[in-house]
Amino acid sequence: ADQVTLQLKWVTQAQFAGYYVALDKGFYAEEGLDVTIKPGGPDIAPAQVIAGGGADVVLDWMPSALASREKGLALVNIAQPFKSSGMMLTCRKDAGVASPADFKGKTLGVWFFGNEYPFLSWMSKLGYSTEGGADGVTVLKQGFNVDPILQGQAACVSTMTYNEYWQIIDAGLSPDDLVVFKYEDQGVATLEDGMYVLEDNLKDPAFVEKMVKFVRASMKGWKWAEENPDDAAMIVLDNDASGAQTEAHQKRMMGEVAKLTAGSNGALDPADYERTVASLLSGGSDPVISKAPEGAWTHMITDKALN
Amino acid sequence: MTAAQANETAAPVISAKGLNLTFQTNDGPVHALKDVNLEINKGDFVSFIGPSGCGKTTFLRVMADLEKPTAGSITVNGVSPEEARKTRAYGYVFQHAGLYPWRTIGGNIRLPLEIMGYTKSDQDERVKRVLDLVELSGFEKKFPWQLSGGMQQRASIARALAFDADILLMDEPFGALDEIVRDHLNEQLLQLWARTNKTIGFVTHSIPEAVYLSTRIVVMSPRPGRITDVIESTLPRERPLDIRDTPEFLEIAHRVREGLRAGHAYDD
Amino acid sequence: MTAAQANETAAPVISAKGLNLTFQTNDGPVHALKDVNLEINKGDFVSFIGPSGCGKTTFLRVMADLEKPTAGSITVNGVSPEEARKTRAYGYVFQHAGLYPWRTIGGNIRLPLEIMGYTKSDQDERVKRVLDLVELSGFEKKFPWQLSGGMQQRASIARALAFDADILLMDEPFGALDEIVRDHLNEQLLQLWARTNKTIGFVTHSIPEAVYLSTRIVVMSPRPGRITDVIESTLPRERPLDIRDTPEFLEIAHRVREGLRAGHAYDD
C-alpha cells in the first residue's frame, strides 16, 4: 500500500475528525493507502515538518501557509474541507467591550506561532496599533488555554467556535457574560485547516495519484463525520493518546465543526481564496504577505478526486 | 609580682578528680578516659605522652570545655571549665595550624581579639607584639597558604598568645614539622614560657620533646586512657638544646620510654 | 649466591653525576637539585636527610624516573632510569601508605603483580609470602581503613616487595607514625633488608632513624639542594634497638645533626 503521512495542526480532537474517521472506517485502506496521522501541538509548525520531509501532506491555516510560501517554502493548497472560519475573539462584557471600537486600550489574547496573521490583518484593517498604548491594543501571547479571560488578565481572548469558547462556558462564565466577534462576521475570515503539499511533489504523477486517493478518502471521512457526529467524536476519542479529552467536549466540538465543513465538498472556492489574500495584503504598513501569491492552490487533485 | 605569683601557685590551676569519659559511637561505647586524677599548678609545663588513641587529645579537650566528662570532676582556676572558658582563660593550639585561609596572618591573629572586643589600637599593638615573639614580623599581610608549615604553626601559636589567657593548651603543635625546625620552636617555646610564666598543657608523641620541654611528664596508657606514670623533671628551668645529650636527660627519656612501652601492645 | 653478589657490588647500582633540576613555576624557577653526585652500591642502605624542601623527594623521584633532571646524568644498573623503570627495577614506597581503599590488603599487594602480568598462581604465592614477611598474614581480606596506620604502612611496603625489584625507594615511609610503632617497623625493615639484600634509598626527617637504619647517610642542604655530607656508618649490620644508646650511635647522630644544622637557616 502507498504510505501517506499527515501532519495535523493541533492535538488530536474532533477538529480533525474526518481524517480519523477515514482511517478508522477503512476509507484509506479501501483506496490502498496506509495513512499515518501525526498529531500536532503548540509548537509544531506543520510547514517546518513538511519541509523536513516529516510528512507528505499537512493541515495548515491559509495565512500561515501563504506566509511560508513567501519565505520560500512552496506550499500548495490541494483541498479545503473547511468552508468557513471558526475563529472569534471572545470578550467579557464586564471588561467594557461591546464592539470593536472598544478594543482600544484593552488587552487582547492572541495565538501566535503562525496563527496570529488573521488577527493582525483585522487590527490593521481597524487601524489599531498592536504595540499597546491608548490608541492601540495590548497583545498577549495567549498560552494553551483561556485562563487570561477567566482571570481578567485580558479583556478578550482568541477562541474557536468549536473549542475554546466552550471551555470558557465550562469554566463557569455564561454566554450572557460574553461578547463574541466572529472573524466571519467582521469580514476578515481566512481559510482554515486546508491540506497543503510541496509544489515540487505535484510534478510527480504517482504522488498526485496518491493525493487524489487521499483527498477522496478524507472527504468521505468528513462527510461521514458530519452525518454521524457522535460516533465520529468517539473515534477521535479512541485515537487520543493523551487520554485527556472528554467525551462531552468532543461531541460538542464535532457538532460545531460540522457546521464549518458543511459548505465544502473539499474543493477550494477561489472566491474564498481571493478574499483571504485580499485581507492578508491589506495589512497596512506590515502586511502578512507583500504580494499576491502565484500558484498557491490547485484544483488538480480535487477535480480528479471528486469526480 | 613574685609575691602574687607565689600566692597563686598554692591553688592548682587545673584539678581533675576521678575523670571518666565514654563516647557513645555506632560500634558501641568507647571508653576514652578512665579514672584520671591530676593537678596542674600555676606555671607548670605539663606534657602528655602516650600511644595513639589513648585519650590525650580528649583530656586536653575536657580541660578546655570542648568535651564534657561523663563522670568525675574538674576545676580550672577553681571554677568549672565552662566558666573558665567564658572568662577566656584558654589559648588552644591544635595539631594542624587551622588558620582561616581567607584571613591574612595578621587577620588570623587579630580574630580572637576582635571577638573579645579589644580596641583597634590595642589589637594592632598585640598583633605586632606576638608576631615579633614568634619571629613572623613582615609576614602580617601574607595568607596562610603562602607560608610553610612551620611558619603557619608559629602563627597559630601567636594567635593563642595574642590575648591574655593564662592557660595554654597545645595539642601536638609540632607534629608535622621536621626535626630541625621543631628543635628551634621547642627552644622558643621554652623561652616564651619562661618569660610569661603561663601554665602549659602540651600533647606530644616525641619522647625527647616531652623531656626537653616539661616540668612534668604525664604518661598515658592505651584505651581506656589512664594515667600510668607522672614523671617530675629534675632538669633545671634553663635548658639549652645540648641538655639533650646529658645523662640526666637520657635517664628521664629512658623512664618515659619504659612507661610507654609497658602500655604498648606492639601489634600495630 | 655470595659470589654473584660480590660480583654485582663492583658496579654501582645508582650513579648520579652533576645532577641538576630546576622546576619552572609561576613564581619563577625553583632550583631543587644542584650538582648532586652520588654512587649507591648493591646492598647499600642509604638514608637521605635534610631540612624540609631541600630536594630529598626530588632526588628519589629522579632515581625512579618520575622526574627528569635538567642537567647531569644518572644511571641505574648501568642504564637510564627510564629503561630501569620499564624493566620494573623499582619498588617505591610513599610517605602515606597510599593503599587503594577499594581493594583489600591482598588486592592492593596483588595490584602491581596484575599490572606486570604475573600468573594467577604466582600472584597468590607472592602475596602470601610478602604478607608473611611483614607479619600481616590473616589480614589479606581486610580493607585498608580497617587497619591501623602502622599496619597500612607495612602493607604498602609489602606491595613494593611483592615483585622482584632490586631497588627499594622509600620516601618518609614512617613519618606519620608514633615513635613506638616506628621503632618496631624500623627493626623489621632492617631484618627484611638483611634477608633480601636489596638496595634501599630511604628519606627521613629523623636523625635517630637515619642513623639506626643506614649504611650511609646523605645530608642535604636547603635549596638549592646540594649534598653537604655523606656519612659512612661504622655500626655493625646487626643492630638491636639498644644500639641507639651506645656512644658510637650518639657520635654518628651528633655528626648528622651538626651537618644538618650547618645548612639550616632557622627561618624555614
Add this chain to the structure above:
Amino acid sequence: MGWIVFGVIAWALGWGLNVWLSRLPRSRATGLAVPVVFGITLLLIWESIVRGFGISPVLLPAPSAIAGRFVASTGILWEDFVQTVLKGALSGYVFGCGAAFLTAVVVDRFPFLRRGLLPVGNFVAALPIIGMAPILVMWFGFDWQSKAAVVVVMVFFPMLVNTVEGLQATDAMQRDLMRTYASGYWTTLRKLRLPAAMPFIFNGLKIATTLALIGAIVAEFFGSPIRGMGFRISTSVGQLALDLVWAEIVVAAIVGSAFYGGVALLEKAVTFWHPSQRG
C-alpha cells in the same frame, strides 16, 4: 561537493592547529586560543554542511545567515533581552537566591528544622520544577512577574541546599577554636561560618544562573507579552524565521556564559583563598 571538501579541510586544519597549540607551554593565550579555534572550526563545519548538503534554512540556517540576522535585528534582540533576562531571569534570580540564603541562615539556626528541611529540599531540588511553569503563569499573569516566579521556584532549593551545606562546612576544629574564644552564635556565623560557606554558596549561585535563564525562557511558552526571548523563539519557529530563532539562541548562549562567567569571577574574588581558586 566543494563545500564538503571545504568542511573536511576546515576540520583537519582546526584540529591540526589545536594539536600544535596544545603542545606549546600552557599560557593564558593558548588556553584561550585552543577553545576559540575549536569553536571556529565547528562553525565552519556547520556552514559547509548546510551549504554542501543544501539543508533548507527552514530546518537549520547557516551560521552566516544567523550572523546576518543578528546584526539586522539588534533592536528586537535587545527588547527581548530586557524582557526575559533583566526583568524575568535577573529579578527572579536575585529574589530566589536571596530568599534561599536567608531561609538557610534561619534553618541553620534550628537543627530540627535543618534535619527536616534538608532532605525535603534535596528532594525538591531534584524534581522537574519546570513543570510548575504553566501553573505559575496562571497564578502570576503573563508578564515578567510569572517568569520571575518560575525562576524563584527553580533556583530556591538548589541555593538553599548548598547554603545550608556550606554553613555546615566548617570543620570541628575551627568551631572548637571559636568555642575556646567563647564566641557567640552571630560572631561565629560572621567570622567563621559565612566565609567558610562561600565556596558552597557560589556553587549554588552558579547552578542557579543556568536554571534562571532556562526557567525564564521556557515559562514564556505558557503565555507572555509579545516580546521576550521565549516568545520570539516560539513565534519565529511558527513563522519559519529560523535565523531569528538562532540569533536568539546566540543571545541566550552569550548571556548565559557571561552570567555564569560573572558569577565565577565574583567567586574568584571572594573565595580567592580556596584551594580550587588558587590554581
Add this chain to the structure above:
Amino acid sequence: MRKSFLPVLTVVAAIFVLWYAMAVVLNAAWAKDQAKRAGVELSFSELVADTWAQDKPKLPAPHQVAAEIWETTVEKKITSKRSLVFHSGITLSSTLLGFVLGTVLGIGLAVGIVYNRVMDMSVMPWVIASQTIPILAIAPMIIVVLNAVGISGLLPKAIISMYLSFFPVVVGMVKGLRSPDMMQLDQMRTWNATASQQFWKLRLPSSMPYLFASLKIAMAASLVGAIVGELPTGAVAGLGARLLAGSYYGQTIQIWSALIMAAALAACLVAIIGLIQRVTLKRMGMA
C-alpha cells in the same frame, strides 16, 4: 536516618497545612465570584469547603490530587491511555534512554578530556557554553528537525534528555578521573603500567563516588528533558503531554497529578541510583 524522621515528617506536615491554606486563599475569589453570580452568600465554612472541591481550582487541594492519582493509577488498566502509569512508563522509557545516552557520552567526553590534551583544552569551555543554550526552549524545533532526518519516536525526546544529562556526568567524571593524587599516578608509573591499566585499575575506581553523585543529577535532568520533550510532540503521550493537555483544558487537578507523578518518578529514579551507589561503594570498601 531515624534521627531525621520526625523533623522531615513535621516539615512535610507543615507543607500540607500550607497547601490547604493556599488552596483556600487562591480559590476563594472564584468561589465568591460564582456565589455572587448565583446570588447567594457563602459562610466561611461553605467557602472553605467550596475551595477544596472545585472542578478547575487555581490550586487543587491535596486530597483532590490524591483522588485523581488514585483514579488514574489504580483504577485504570495500565494499558489505558487514561492511566498515569501508562504515561509514566512512556516518560520513563525516554528518560532512561536519554540517561544512558547522556552517561555514555559524558563518560566518553570525560575520558577524552582526561587523556587527550587537545580535548582538555578545547572541549570544556564549549561543554559549559552548550548548557547555556536554552535547549528546552528549542526542544520542539529539535524534534521536528530530527524527524526530518528520520529520527522519530522515542529517540528525539531521549536526545533532549541526553543533552541535559551528559553535562553533569562530564563535569563529575573529569573531576573523578582526576581525583587520584599525584602519588597514586606516580606509583602506577613506577610499575610501568599502561594507560589502559592506569584507567581501569586506578582512575575509574577512584571516580566512582563522583560518578554516582553526577548520575543522580543527570537522572533528574534527564527526566526534565523527557517531560519538556513531550510538551510539544503533539500532546501525544507521557507525563509532559498530560501536563500540557491539563494546561490546555484548564484541568489543574490533572496538571498537579502529572506533576506529583513526575516528582515521584524522579524521587524513585534518584533513590535507585542511591541504592546502587551504596551497594557498589560498600562492595568497593569506599562507603
